[in-house]
Amino acid sequence: MSNKVFAAVALAVALVLAAVTQLIPNDYFFTAAYTVLLFVILATAWNILGGYTGYVNFGSAAFFAIGAYTTVFLYNAFRAPLAAGIVAGTLVAGLAGLGLGYLTLRLRGVFFAIASLALAVVLYIFVVNWDYVGGARGAYVLQPREIPFGLPRYIHLIYAVQLVMAAFALVVARAIEHSTLGRGLAAIRDDELAAECSGVPTLKLKIFSTMVSCALMGMAGTTFPYYLSYIEPSSAFSLSYAVNSIAMPLIGGTMSWIGPLIGAILLGSVQQLVQVMFSLGAWNLLIVGVLLVLFVTLAPNGIMGWVDAWRRRKGR
Amino acid sequence: MMAAALLEVEGVTKRFGGFTALDGVDFMVRTGERVGLIGPNGSGKSTLVNCIAGTLKNEEGSIRFEGEDICGHAAHRRIRMGLARSFQIPKPFASMSVLDNLRVPLLYAARKHEKLAAGRIVEEAMRILGEVGLAGRAHAMSGGLTQVDMRKLELARAMAAKPKLLISDEAMAGLSASEVDDVLALLYGLKAQGVAVIMIEHVMRAVMKFSERIAVLVAGRKIADGDPQVVVGNADVIKAYLGE
Numbered sequence: 001m002s003n004k005v006f007a008a009v010a011l012a013v014a015l016v017l018a019a020v021t022q023l024i025p026n027d028y029f030f031t032a033a034y035t036v037l038l039f040v041i042l043a044t045a046w047n048i049l050g051g052y053t054g055y056v057n058f059g060s061a062a063f064f065a066i067g068a069y070t071t072v073f074l075y076n077a078f079r080a081p082l083a084a085g086i087v088a089g090t091l092v093a094g095l096a097g098l099g100l101g102y103l104t105l106r107l108r109g110v111f112f113a114i115a116s117l118a119l120a121v122v123l124y125i126f127v128v129n130w131d132y133v134g135g136a137r138g139a140y141v142l143q144p145r146e147i148p149f150g151l152p153r154y155i156h157l158i159y160a161v162q163l164v165m166a167a168f169a170l171v172v173a174r175a176i177e178h179s180t181l182g183r184g185l186a187a188i189r190d191d192e193l194a195a196e197c198s199g200v201p202t203l204k205l206k207i208f209s210t211m212v213s214c215a216l217m218g219m220a221g222t223t224f225p226y227y228l229s230y231i232e233p234s235s236a237f238s239l240s241y242a243v244n245s246i247a248m249p250l251i252g253g254t255m256s257w258i259g260p261l262i263g264a265i266l267l268g269s270v271q272q273l274v275q276v277m278f279s280l281g282a283w284n285l286l287i288v289g290v291l292l293v294l295f296v297t298l299a300p301n302g303i304m305g306w307v308d309a310w311r312r313r314k315g316r
Numbered sequence: 317m318m319a320a321a322l323l324e325v326e327g328v329t330k331r332f333g334g335f336t337a338l339d340g341v342d343f344m345v346r347t348g349e350r351v352g353l354i355g356p357n358g359s360g361k362s363t364l365v366n367c368i369a370g371t372l373k374n375e376e377g378s379i380r381f382e383g384e385d386i387c388g389h390a391a392h393r394r395i396r397m398g399l400a401r402s403f404q405i406p407k408p409f410a411s412m413s414v415l416d417n418l419r420v421p422l423l424y425a426a427r428k429h430e431k432l433a434a435g436r437i438v439e440e441a442m443r444i445l446g447e448v449g450l451a452g453r454a455h456a457m458s459g460g461l462t463q464v465d466m467r468k469l470e471l472a473r474a475m476a477a478k479p480k481l482l483i484s485d486e487a488m489a490g491l492s493a494s495e496v497d498d499v500l501a502l503l504y505g506l507k508a509q510g511v512a513v514i515m516i517e518h519v520m521r522a523v524m525k526f527s528e529r530i531a532v533l534v535a536g537r538k539i540a541d542g543d544p545q546v547v548v549g550n551a552d553v554i555k556a557y558l559g560e
Contacts, residue, residue: 180423187409187420194407196391197369197400199425199477203390255411 003178007171014167018160022151028276030159034227036268037162038220042241043248043260044169045216048176050246051254053209054189055105059116060245062123063214065236066093067221072133072231075141082161086222093218094211101210105203108192124237138232141225158223165223169216173257176212185209217245240285244268247292253304262303267291319346321383322481322512323368323399328377330363330536337363339536340377345481345512350503352527352544353516356556360536361516362404365483369401370394381481395421396428400479404486404516406466410459414450414469415441417458418476425477441476448472448502464495471502481512488519496522524548532556 001009021029042060049055070092071085078084096119104115128136143154151157176182184205187195196202225231244267252263270291271284299306325343329336338360345351355361366372368379370391379387386394395401400421409417418441426432432440445451448468453461458469467487474482484503488496500522503513517523523530523544530547532540534556540547547553 183416183420184424186411190409190411191407193371194403194409194473195420197371197395197403198421198473199392199395199428200420201390201392201424 003171003175006174010167010171011164014163018163021159022156027153027155030153030155032272032276034155034159034162034223035272036265037159037166038224039244039248039268040166040261040264041162041169041220042217042245043252043264044166044173044257045213045220046245047249047254047257047260048173048216049209049213051249051259052177052182052185052189053206055109055206055210056113056246057116057210057213058113058242058246059100059118059120060217061237061239061241062116062120063093063096063217064221064224064241065123065127065233066096067218068224068231068236069127069133069221070218071222071225072139072141075225076132076139081144082158082223082226085225086161086165086219089222090215090219093221094215096218097211097214098207100214101207105206105210120237120242124233127233127236134232136233138230139225140230143226143229154226158226161223162220165219169219170257170261172212172216173260176209177257181205181208243285243288247288249302251291251295251302253302253307255301255308256304259302259304266303319348321345322347322349322381324378324380325364325368326378326380328364328367328374328379330360330367330372330374337536338367338374341533341536341538343531343538343541345514347480347512348507348510349512350507350526350528351512351514352523352530353514353533354518354520354523354530355533358535359533361533362485363536364533365401365485365514365516369399369483392424395425395477395479398478398480399483400425400474400477400481401483402470402474402485402487404489406463406470408458408461408466408469410457412458413455414445414458414461415454417469417473418444421473421477430478444472444476447475447505449498464491467491468499471499475506479511481514482506483514483516485516486518487515488517488522491519500526 042064046057046060049057067089070089074080074085074088100116100119104112127133133139147154147157184200187198187200188202188205192202248263248267249260251267252261253259267288270287274283274287295302321344323345325341328338328341330338341364353361363372367374370389378385381397381399409420419437422432422437422441442451442454445454448471450465450468450472453465461469471484471487488499491499496519503515503526506513515523515526527544529542530544531538532547532553539552539556540550
């Protein structure tokens with residue numbers, strides 16, 4: 001399937017899903033689905049750098065928060081609409097990713113991971129002390145009273161927006177995976193020195209994939225301040241984003257765009273279920289941890305790794 | 317008539333902390349020439365290869381390829397100009413098939429200086445795999461190859477970059493006599509295509525048979541360079557290899 005066809009299909013699926021699910025009477029569905037979709041975007045974005053290129057980013061929460069706080073800033077400064085926040089938040093997070101890449105990607109492997117974690121801490125402290133966006137108190141972002149398309153509540157809208165953005169993230173990830181660029185990234189992941197000696201401009205490609213990955217993480221965060229109408233640093237920089245955006249691709253499989261999607265839907269839904277059915281929201285990270293340990297030991301290539309192995313056996 | 321100089325290394329020095337790995341090495345290769353580079357372990361052969369290929373930066377001296385100073389160029393630019401190398405310890409792209417391993421240099425290096433239509437990439441990769449005798453393994457995962465096949469893949473991947481100069485870093489270590497002959501035939505084939513080859517090797521039989529000229533490195537200095545028969549008779553070379 002060509003990229004254009006896939007993009008059209010993905011957009012169509014997202015729009016149809018958004019339209020059909022509006023019939024669901026239970027409001028909680030939208031809150032839960034919003035969270036799962038948020039993780040779909042984060043996991044897909046993380047995988048572009050972590051799965052395709054082999055550089056582990058521990059700072060996903062920072063880029064998510066950059067997106068969220070760009071929305072807050074624009075709201076405070078200009079009462080800017082959601083769409084402006086989405087575009088600006090994506091760009092700012094992409095620029096931050098470019099900066100991180102430029103400063104740290106000359107280092108290899110574990111050094112990049114540590115630098116990404118440090119960036120998250122630095123940004124957290126910066127936001128806590130930045131009064132204009134609420135500082136440690138947090139900030140209110142009021143949902144507009146007018147809701148387009150005749151939707152009953154604002155959560156219905158940002159759920160639909162998140163659905164379209166998730167489709168967009170998947171289209172970007174799949175296009176990269178199937179391109180010459182994707183082949184270059186895979187070569188870097190397998191052996192960076194051999195890649196460079198095969199003509200792959202490794203530094204340029206690494207910086208590019210960091211930028212795209214971080215921009216998409218930022219995009220995921222742009223709708224977040226509207227989700228609860230309130231945002232504060234410890235929720236925007238929550239450990240759960242960093243952990244989940246690593247765990248979901250690992251559980252689903254990091255070699256293709258489908259893996260993070262499956263991992264995010266699976267893990268995200270399980271977390272929602274546990275939270276609702278057993279009121280055990282605090283257990284979420286524990287569940288992630290246990291599942292991650294199980295998968296790393298039993299299926300190191302994730303669910304898609306299983307599927308591939310099964311296909312190969314069948315093909316023989 | 318002498319062919320034009322393809323690679324000119326002049327006064328190259330490389331230090332690792334207080335240790336001088338290369339000490340003012342001069343070395344040159346002409347277009348289409350077959351040169352053997354020998355020396356005891358730790359004499360600086362691989363360091364010289366790394367400086368030429370751009371994976372290490374030399375502190376002093378100049379390296380010119382086709383007359384252009386390439387010291388400031390990153391490794392990927394050098395290979396795009398036609399300067400390829402294979403690795404002593406094979407470095408396959410383990411998550412890819414053998415065929416896909418060759419696609420990387422075909423896409424990123426060969427296409428930069430040679431017209432190669434996108435549709436012909438697979439065809440070209442299969443042709444090279446056929447030459448090295450890996451055609452039957454094209455769709456196998458490269459991580460699961462035997463050591464011998466990995467060495468062949470290493471050479472094939474360097475060839476796929478369509479180099480003007482190929483540096484073969486101990487491609488024959490651990491191969492049987494008949495396999496050594498296979499690899500030699502392969503490198504002779506490159507000569508027929510006008511590709512110059514630097515062969516770094518401990519298998520003396522292969523080096524003597526293959527090289528038009530041999531250079532000897534000992535402790536980071538070049539102590540001999542010339543006709544193979546003359547070089548191996550050189551008293552300094554014998555001393556370096558066998559002791560006093």
